[in-house]
Each structure stands twice: as C-alpha cells, then as structure tokens.
Amino acid sequence: MKFINLNQTKQTKLVFDKPGDYTVFFYNLSGTFDFSIKASGVNLDILGLFVGIKSEKFQLKTNQYHMSPNSTSNLLIKGVFDHQSKFIYQGLIKIEKTGQKSHAYQKNKNLILSEKAYIDSKPFLEILADDVFCTHGSTTGKINEESIFYLKSRGLKQKEAKKLYVTGFVQEIIDKIRVNQPNFNLNI
Amino acid sequence: MSQQNLNFDYKFGFSMPEKNVFKAEKGLNGKTVSDISHMKKEPDWMREFRLKAYDSFKKRKMPKWGANLSKIDFDNIYYYIKPTEKQVNSWTDLPKEIKDTYDKIGVPEAEKNFLSGVSAQYESEVVYESINKELDKRGVIFCDMDTALKKYPKIIKEYFGTLISPHDNKFASLNSAVWSGGSFVYVPKGVKLPMPLQAYFRINAERFGQFERTLIIAEEGSFVHYIEGCTAPIYTTASLHSAVVEIFVKKGARVRYTTVQNWSHNIYNLVTKRSIVDEAGIMEWVDCNIGSGVTMKYPTVILKGRKSHGEVLSIAYAAKGQHQDAGAKIYHIGPDTTSRIISKSISKDGGRTSYRGLVQVSPGAKNSKIYVSCDALIMDKLSRSDTYPHMRINEKDCEVQHEATVEKLGEEKLFYLASRGIKKPEAESLLVNGFIEPVVKEIPLEYSIELNRLIRMEMSGSVG
Numbered sequence: 001m002k003f004i005n006l007n008q009t010k011q012t013k014l015v016f017d018k019p020g021d022y023t024v025f026f027y028n029l030s031g032t033f034d035f036s037i038k039a040s041g042v043n044l045d046i047l048g049l050f051v052g053i054k055s056e057k058f059q060l061k062t063n064q065y066h067m068s069p070n071s072t073s074n075l076l077i078k079g080v081f082d083h084q085s086k087f088i089y090q091g092l093i094k095i096e097k098t099g100q101k102s103h104a105y106q107k108n109k110n111l112i113l114s115e116k117a118y119i120d121s122k123p124f125l126e127i128l129a130d131d132v133f134c135t136h137g138s139t140t141g142k143i144n145e146e147s148i149f150y151l152k153s154r155g156l157k158q159k160e161a162k163k164l165y166v167t168g169f170v171q172e173i174i175d176k177i178r179v180n181q182p183n184f185n186l187n188i
Numbered sequence: 189m190s191q192q193n194l195n196f197d198y199k200f201g202f203s204m205p206e207k208n209v210f211k212a213e214k215g216l217n218g219k220t221v222s223d224i225s226h227m228k229k230e231p232d233w234m235r236e237f238r239l240k241a242y243d244s245f246k247k248r249k250m251p252k253w254g255a256n257l258s259k260i261d262f263d264n265i266y267y268y269i270k271p272t273e274k275q276v277n278s279w280t281d282l283p284k285e286i287k288d289t290y291d292k293i294g295v296p297e298a299e300k301n302f303l304s305g306v307s308a309q310y311e312s313e314v315v316y317e318s319i320n321k322e323l324d325k326r327g328v329i330f331c332d333m334d335t336a337l338k339k340y341p342k343i344i345k346e347y348f349g350t351l352i353s354p355h356d357n358k359f360a361s362l363n364s365a366v367w368s369g370g371s372f373v374y375v376p377k378g379v380k381l382p383m384p385l386q387a388y389f390r391i392n393a394e395r396f397g398q399f400e401r402t403l404i405i406a407e408e409g410s411f412v413h414y415i416e417g418c419t420a421p422i423y424t425t426a427s428l429h430s431a432v433v434e435i436f437v438k439k440g441a442r443v444r445y446t447t448v449q450n451w452s453h454n455i456y457n458l459v460t461k462r463s464i465v466d467e468a469g470i471m472e473w474v475d476c477n478i479g480s481g482v483t484m485k486y487p488t489v490i491l492k493g494r495k496s497h498g499e500v501l502s503i504a505y506a507a508k509g510q511h512q513d514a515g516a517k518i519y520h521i522g523p524d525t526t527s528r529i530i531s532k533s534i535s536k537d538g539g540r541t542s543y544r545g546l547v548q549v550s551p552g553a554k555n556s557k558i559y560v561s562c563d564a565l566i567m568d569k570l571s572r573s574d575t576y577p578h579m580r581i582n583e584k585d586c587e588v589q590h591e592a593t594v595e596k597l598g599e600e601k602l603f604y605l606a607s608r609g610i611k612k613p614e615a616e617s618l619l620v621n622g623f624i625e626p627v628v629k630e631i632p633l634e635y636s637i638e639l640n641r642l643i644r645m646e647m648s649g650s651v652g
Contacts, residue, residue, distance in 0.1 A: 097569065112584040115551070119582075125575035127594045130566040138590040140581050 001180045006033065016042045016071075023047065025177055032061040035073060037099075042071040049078055049173045052085025052117070062091045064106065066099035066132075074105045078173055080166055081110065081117040090122040093134055100129045106136035111143065111169055215263040218242060221365050224268045228334055228368075231341060241354030241364030248358035254544065255482045255513040260456055265428055267366040267399070322383075328412075329374040330385050333401045336372035343374065347403055351434040351462050360460040363399045363432040370400030370431065375410040375441075384413040384446075384632060402433040406441040406469075413444040417635065428456045429480070435463035435471065439493065442470040448635050450479035450642065453509060457483040467493030467522070474630050475502040477512050478642055486544060488517040491525040491553075498527040501627045503639075506539030506571070507646060515545040515576075520553035520586070531562040532624045535571035536646070542574040547588060554585040562592040565623055567616075617647035 004014070006026035013034045016022060019041030026033070027049045035046060050058055064073045079087050093104045110119050123136040143165050151161035177184045221242045225235040250257055323330055329340065337344050354364035373385060406412055429451060437443050443463065451457055457480035463471045473487035489498030500516035518527045533541035543562045564573040575592045597619050605615035621628075621640050628636045 100569075110581075112581070112586075115584050117584065119579070121579040121581075121590075123575075123577060123590065123592075125573070125592060125594055127564070127566060127573045130569050130571060130596050132566075132594065132596070134592075134594040136575070136590075136592050138577070138579060138588070140579065140588040141586065142584050 003177070003181050016044060018042075021045075023177060023180060025049075025173075028052075028056075028058065030057075030059045032063070034063045034065065036065040036067060037071045037073060037102075038067050040068050040070040042068070042073075044071070044073040045176065046073065046075040047173050047176055048076070049170060050080070050087060051170070052079065052081040052087060053083050055084045055086075057086040057088075059088045060090070062089075062106075064091075064093045064104055066093070066095045066102040066104060068098065069100045069102065071099075072103040075107065076173065076176070077108045078170065079108075079110045079119075080113065080169060081119065082113040084114070084116040084118075086118045086120075088120045090124065091136070092124045092126065093136065094126045095129045095132050095134065097128045100131045102129065102132045102134075104132070104134045108136075108138045109169075110138075110140040111166065112140065113143070113166075214266055216242070216245075216265075216267055216366065220267055224366060224368070227268070228337075230337060233345060234337065237349060237354060238365045238367075241361045242366075244355040245358060245361035245365055248361055250358060251484075254484050254542070255511045257456065257458075257482065257484075260428060262362075268368055323381075326379050326381070327376045328379060328381060329372065331372055333370040333372050333403065334368070336403075340372070340374075343405070344372070344403070347405060347434065347436060349434075351436070351464055352432050352460050357460060359430045359458045360432055363401060363430050363460070367399045367401035367432065369398075370402040370433075371404075371414070372402070373404040373412060373414060375404075375406045375412045377407040378409045379407075380409075380411040381413070384415050386415045386417070398427075398429045398431070400431045402431065404433075404435040404443060404445070406435075406437050406443045408438045409440045410438075411442045413446065413632075415446045415448075415632065415635065417448040417450075427454060428458070430456075431459045431461075433459070433461040435461075437463060437465040437469040437471050437496075439466045440468045441466075442472075444472040444474065445487075446474040446476075446631055446635070448476045448478070448631070448639060449483070452479060453481045453507075455480045457485065459483075459485045461485065462488040462490070463498075464490040464492055465496040465498060468495045469493060470497045470499075472499040472630075473501070473516070474627065475500065475514065476627070476631070476639060477502070477504045477514050478639070478646070480512075481510055483512045483514055485513075486515045486517050486546075488519070489527065490519045490521065491527065491556075492521050493525075494522045495524045496522055497525065500529045500531075501630055502531045503624050503627050504531070504533040504541045504543075505643065505646065506533070506535045506541045508537040508539060511540045511542070513542040513544060515543050517546040518548070518558065520547075520549045520556040520558065520583075523552065523554040523556070525553055525556045527556075527558050529560040529562075530627060531560075532565075532627055533563070533573060534565045534567065534620060534623070535573050536567035538568075538570035540572040540574070542576060543592070544576040546578045546580070547590075548580045549583045549586045549588065551582050553583050556583070556586045558586070558588045558590075560590040563623070564592070564594040565620065566594065566596055613647060617644045620647055 001021045004024045012031055015036045015038060017038040019039055021043045023045045025047045081087055089108060091106050093106050095102050106123050108121050108123055119140050121138050123138050125134055125136060127134055147165055148161045221238050222235055225238050352360050354361055435443055465471045471489045475487055477483045487500050491498050498518050502514055504512035504514050506512045516529045531543045535541045547558050549556055562575050566573050573594050577590055579588055581588055601619055602615050621643055628639055
C-alpha cells in the first residue's frame with residue numbers, strides 16, 4: 001500500500017506502471033492531475049477534499065487514463081463550499097482500447113452552504129474498450145434539513161448541528177485514508 | 189381547416205424529370221435565400237429574417253466540439269425543392285412515384301389505424317396532409333409551416349424565431365435562412381388532445397438538405413403529443429438535415445414531443461430543439477436516434493415558471509460509421525422546478541455514441557431537483573462510448589444528481605439465455621431491448637413495436 005499526498009509531493013503527472021495498491025490524496029489543490037495506469041493489477045484510490053470559504057476559487061481537472069488491462073481506479077472528490085467560493089471541476093475517465101477489463105469509478109459530491117457559492121462539475125467518460133465497467137456520479141446539494149432537525153431535537157444548537165453534519169460529510173475521505181494510514185490527520 | 193386555403197397556386201414552376209416543380213440551384217447565396225422567400229410569396233419581415241439569418245450563417249464558424257462535420261459541403265446541397273404544384277388532400281390525388289414511396293413505408297395503413305392527421309413531407313414541401321375534423325372542432329391548428337405563415341401571420345410573427353434566434357448557432361442560422369415545411373401546432377386554452385399528432389418526414393432526393401421548421405404553442409392547461417417519425421431511403425452522397433423546433437408551454441400545459449429518427453447513414457442530422465415552460469407546465473422530449481451518419485441534437489428545456497417540469501428521455505444507437513452525439517440541456521430558472529434526463533445508448537460494430545448534456549441551476553431556482561442518468565452499452569471492441577455531462581450550480585437550495593454507467597452485455601445473462609436454447613443474436617437483441625425498455629415504454633405502441641423490430645433487425649440482421 002502506497003500513500004501519496006499530492007500536497008506534499010507536488011506531482012501533477014502520476015504514472016502507475018507496477019501492480020499494487022495506491023492511495024492518492026489531495027486537499028484544496030487547483031490544477032490538472034493525470035493518473036496514467038500502465039500496468040495490470042493496479043488498484044488506485046484517488047481521494048480529493050475541498051473546503052472553500054470566502055472568495056476562494058478552485059479549478060480542478062483529473063484524468064484517469066487506463067492504458068493497461070485489469071486495473072481499477074476509484075476517484076472520490078468531496079467538497080464543501082461556503083461564502084462566494086467557487087469550484088470548477090472536470091474529471092475524465094479514458095479507457096483506451098488496450099484497457100480491457102478495467103474498472104473505473106468517479107464520484108464528485110458537493111455540499112453548498114451559501115447562496116453565493118458556485119459549482120461547475122463536468123464528469124466525463126471516454127470508453128474505447130468493450131469489456132469494462134465504468135460509472136460516474138455527481139451530486140450537489142444543501143445540508144439535509146431533516147438531519148439538522150434531528151440533531152436539534154437531541155439538544156444540539158443550530159450551529160453545532162451544522163458543524164457536525166459538515167464534519168461527517170468530510171469524514172468519509174479521512175476515514176478511507178485512515179484504514180491504511182491510522183495516523184493521518186488533517187487540520188482544517 | 190378548409191381546403192381552399194391549402195391550394196395556393198404556384199406560377200413559377202417548371203417541370204423536371206424528377207417531377208420537381210422548382211429546384212433552387214445547388215449552393216447558397218443571398219439571392220437563393222430571397223428567391224426562396226419570393227417563391228413562397230412570403231411577407232417582407234420573413235424575407236428580412238431569412239437574409240439576416242443568412243448573414244449570421246456566413247459569419248459563424250463550424251462548431252469545433254462534438255462530431256466531425258468537416259465533410260459537409262454547403263455548396264453541394266439543394267436548398268429548396270418544391271415537389272408538386274399544390275398540396276393535395278386525398279390519397280388518390282398524389283403523383284404515382286410519391287404514392288409508391290409511401291406505400292412502401294405504410295402511411296395509408298397508419299392513417300387508417302389511428303392517425304389524427306398525417307402531414308407527410310416528401311422533399312421539401314408537405315404534399316399530403318389530411319386533417320381530422322376533430323382538430324377543427326377543438327380549435328386546434330395543425331398545418332405545415334408555410335401555410336401557417338399565410339393563414340396566421342400575426343401569431344407566427346409573435347413567436348417565430350423568438351426562442352431560437354436566427355443567430356443562435358450556425359445550423360439554426362442556416363435553417364432560418366432556407367427553412368421550408370415543418371409543422372405548426374396551436375392548441376387553445378384548456379384543450380387536451382386525446383390522440384397524438386403525427387408528421388412523417390422523408391428526404392428523397394440526392395444531395396438534398398431538408399430544413400424544416402416546427403413551432404408548437406400550447407396555451408394554458410392544454411395538452412398535446414406531437415410525434416415525428418423518420419425513415420429515408422439510401423443515397424450515395426451525403427445529405428444534410430437541419431431542423432429547428434420551438435415549443436412554448438404555457439401555464440399548466442403539457443407538451444410531449446416524440447422523435448423516432450432513422451435517416452440513412454449518410455445524413456448529417458443537426459437539429460436545434462428548444463422549449464420554454466411557464467408555471468406548472470410540463471415539457472417532455474422523447475428522442476430516439478437510430479439512423480443518420482452523424483447526429484448532433486440536444487433537446488432543451490427552459491424551466492422559467494414556478495413548479496415547471498422538464499424531461500428528456502433518449503435512446504441512441506450507433507452502428508458502423510455512425511456517431512450519435514446527443515443529449516439534453518435543462519435550465520432551471522424558476523423555483524420548485526424539477527427535471528429528469530434518462531439517456532440510453534448502444535454502440536456496435538465501431539459505432540460511437542456520446543451523451544452531452546447541460547444542467548444549469550440559476551440563482552433563484554430554489555428547491556429545484558434534478559436527476560440525470562446515462563447508461564451505455566458497448567457491444568464490441570471496435571465501438572466507443574463517451575459521456576460529457578456538465579452541471580452548473582449557482583443556487584444553494586437544490587439537489588442535483590448525476591450518474592452514468594458504461595458496460596457490456598452481461599455474460600451471465602447471455603449464458604443463462606443460451607442454456608435456455610436461445611441463440612446468441614436473439615439473446616443479444618432480447619437484452620438490448622430490455623436495456624432500452626424504460627424509454628421505449630414511453631413511446632406510443634405502434635412506434636415502440638417499430639423500434640423494437642428495428643433494434644432486433646440491427647442486432648441480428650433479421651426480424652423474426
């Protein structure tokens with residue numbers, strides 16, 4: 001299991017040419033990131049986290065290129081956006097003809113906290129092989145009022161309830177990393 | 189509608205071997221555009237509209253995204269052909285050649301069975317049109333666009349080109365400049381049509397571009413289902429089909445627009461379709477793209493009114509040499525608006541299908557809900573499938589969901605069917621028909637049978 005934190009390694013073009021399990025993580029990074037899978041037996045998790053406040057603007061492009069057969073890539077980008085923050089995301093899964101029996105996933109989940117936040121999401125797929133399984137999903141929404149109502153009925157204040165909700169939303173990413181990196185901590 | 193109004197005389201025609209009364213010269217220039225307008229005895233505003241559109245068409249560049257359009261040769265297309273001297277309203281009056289074509293594709297049977305009104309388009313004019321008395325009684329107007337311009341100039345002028353401007357895109361400009369034929373539908377307040385309105389469209393001359401123009405207005409609380417079905421014979425050189433469809437859905441009204449498109453594989457099908465929906469109105473596009481070499485079509489719904497709802501259900505099938513670049517666009521402007529996009533695509537023998545869609549939630553579209561689902565099947569190694577969705581969200585109070593899957597036919601399912609003694613091609617067509625079922629069930633029975641047969645034929649080479 002190899003853990004790569006893009007905030008530390010500053011890489012933008014990653015090539016996976018040896019089989020194995022990899023986890024890539026990044027936090028609040030703008031830019032274009034290429035993940036090229038050039039070996040069979042690669043099992044790649046890509047986890048991205050974004051927290052936007054004030055007038056922060058993130059422009060993210062991710063490309064999952066499957067050039068070799070029998071590999072898996074799984075991308076999850078989660079974002080929480082408050083104030084006038086902006087998130088512009090374009091994700092691509094491209095399975096080349098040589099990438100038979102690939103499994104590729106791409107998911108983008110966003111939480112909007114403010115009227116003025118702006119989200120632009122383009123999850124693309126380009127599939128040139130037939131024996132593959134690819135899915136992508138994108139959801140954008142607000143805080144679930146019912147959850148907040150429940151927490152308030154349990155004695156939490158509005159602000160605390162919201163904080164708990166947002167933390168829980170973000171926690172999914174942290175938890176996925178901690179499976180293999182128990183000491184991983186993100187100070188937001 | 190009375191017969192007299194359909195019989196306007198044409199003095200300018202001369203007879204061609206193909207029995208075309210008038211065939212504009214190949215290629216396009218300002219003179220062709222005003223000639224078309226003159227030929228049709230149109231009002232000045234329409235001629236100016238055409239000329240302005242032609243200017244835009246010249247200035248506009250070809251779209252750089254989407255399908256490959258580089259092979260279209262605008263100078264090698266007839267922009268206007270008038271097939272017979274006047275419209276005829278009875279089957280026996282039609283010229284023999286035209287009747288033969290129709291016999292082969294079965295218009296009369298279809299009519300006998302259930303059609304409320306058939307508007308059959310042979311080359312660029314509507315030559316055969318039979319309108320049920322029922323429509324008259326209810327005050328519904330259903331006629332071809334050229335007749336509508338003569339009979340209802342006021343209403344046409346009010347709506348024509350207001351939703352899709354003649355400067356919208358290169359192909360909308362082209363259509364606006366040289367449009368001919370198409371349907372006009374007006375449904376008065378509160379009228380709910382129990383039967384669908386149908387128009388058959390055919391292209392029948394080599395190198396001939398068809399530029400029909402359709403306008404549908406559904407007044408408050410009304411309902412109409414409009415169906416266009418297309419089949420075209422095979423030609424040797426590429427043809428262009430570039431239609432414009434504008435639909436106005438007023439308060440509480442509902443419009444469903446169904447297309448079953450099966451042009452021959454050398455046709456470029458580049459269509460602009462758009463609708464705008466007022467409060468509590470419903471707009472549904474059901475779009476089946478089976479034929480044509482290249483399709484670029486993105487039916488659009490603008491949800492302007494509160495509580496309005498938009499839906500785009502589509503099937504795309506691409507075989508060898510075909511590229512179906514289809515999708516949907518939904519703009520949420522009013523609050524409490526909802527929409528649903530369901531797209532199913534199949535690529536086979538080197539075909540390519542692309543879903544290209546846009547969902548926009550504008551500020552103020554509070555409590556809006558959007559669901560998009562795109563499923564693609566790839567049948568073999570040569571084929572390709574793309575998904576290009578775009579979501580622009582500028583409102584906090586909304587829920588947007590998008591999901592897409594790309595896969596091949598399930599081995600286990602094929603194995604199971606094989607164990608039951610079903611041969612592979614049959615099993616494949618069974619599974620493919622099952623895959624598109626959620627959209628097919630929305631289409632009227634006659635069409636869904638046709639579509640299922642078509643898929644079966646495409647999949648196994650035989651209907652049986």
